[in-house]
Amino acid sequence: MKSPLFWxxxxxxxxxxxxxxxxxxxxxTGEWDLFTIVLMAIAAYDLLVAVRYFTFKPKVEKK
Structure with missing residues (x-):
């Protein structure tokens, strides 16, 4: 398994x-349509997961 930093x-x-x-x-398109909002929601989720992996890294290194 790769390290949490990698992920x-x-x-x-x-x-x-x-x-x-x-x-x-x-x-x-010049406006906020549904596809643009979905892309931003996916980006927000990916950013949340990235932050969780970055905060998980020190916990793994302690063990």
């Missing part, structure tokens, strides 16, 4: 990617 970076990269795609979608 935290992966989820952080995914969150940044989804935010980028949401910004591109909003620029293309």
């Amino acid at each position: 935290g970076i992966v989820y952080l990269f995914m969150a940044i990617s989804f935010v980028y795609f949401a910004i591109q979608q909003r620029g293309r």
